[in-house]
Amino acid sequence: MEELKKLLIALESKIPNQEILSPLVSKSSVGWHIEHALLTMNLVIESIQKSKPEHYKRTFNFNRFLVFTLNKIPRGRVRAPKAVQPNQDFNSDSLKNHLEKGKKNLNKLSTLNANNYFEHPFMGHLKLKSTIKFIKIHTNHHIKIIDDIIESKI
Secondary structure, eight states: HHHHHHHHHHHHHHHHGTTOOOOOOSSHHHHHHHHHHHHHHHHHHHHHOOOOGOOOOOOHHHHHHHHHHHOOTTTTTTOOOOGGOOOOOOOHHHHHHHHHHHHHHHHHHHHHHTEEEEETTTTTTEHHHHHHHHHHHHHHHHHHHHHHHHHHHH
8 A cells, every 4th residue: 555655646746747748658747647646546446445345356467367377558558538638628626636646446345355446448357456556556657658748859
């Protein structure tokens, strides 16, 4: 859980750069990536809380195998589902609100059953441990993009 808290702190530190855009790195701004990472984290945690462990189905999934083996998401391969696509009207306050919600949601993860699961649109059912790993990989993916955007403007 400490790793996830550190990732939230890393996202928070990028908020002052929310307006930066670098089309050579990404068509989206730093703020968009922050908001997307936070929306994803919050939606995943809320979803896993509502899951019924007895409905979990383990199946082999090549996408999950690839992402979890490489510990990274290939860039530019997948478009974010609508539910986690940020509105373009975010600002420092809305990003901070999502961040606070993320902090509260992280605390809820430790109260869940190991068999609670999240149904990922491309990777199938992910039990709690795998869901936490996915959140780490996904958030790191966007932090690296954010860092590349900021670095390209220096």
